[in-house]
Amino acid sequence: MSATLHEHVAVDISSVAGQGVLAAARIAAGTVVVTFDAPVSTVTDFGSLNHSCDPDLGWDGATTLVALRDVAAGEELTADYSTAITDREFVLRCHCPSSRCRQMVTGDDWQIRQLQQRYAGHWHPDVQRRIDEAPPAA
DSSP, X not given: OOEEEOTTEEEEEOSSSSEXXXXXXXXXXXXXXXXXXXXXXXXXXXXXXXXXSSOSEEESSXXXXXXXXXXXXXXXXXEOGGGTOOOTTOEEEOOOOOTTOOSEEETTGGGOHHHHHHTXXXXXXXXXXXXXXXXXXX
């Protein structure tokens, strides 16, 4: 899978893991940052885009990630993989520096009520559909 990156974004060394996607200049909230050529469904599909439990990117459609907040030049751009992945076999040991770090990220995290609220309006459409169709929590 390939992706088109915003002109002020570059792949470089990451402080999170290996390579990452970094802002080369300030990026305003709401800016389209990454456009994939097909819907994302696996971690491999994210390419060099690393996970964070407190991401600065969220979904705006099936193939587009937008900045959730203003991003400063030099900041690494991240996504919460659970906003797009629902594979029950998926498990990622997270080491992000966020105080919101879940330690373990799974394909079932979309069911966590706090995440549903935090990412409201920025879930991948396939995951949002699951959230909408899930029975109410007891």
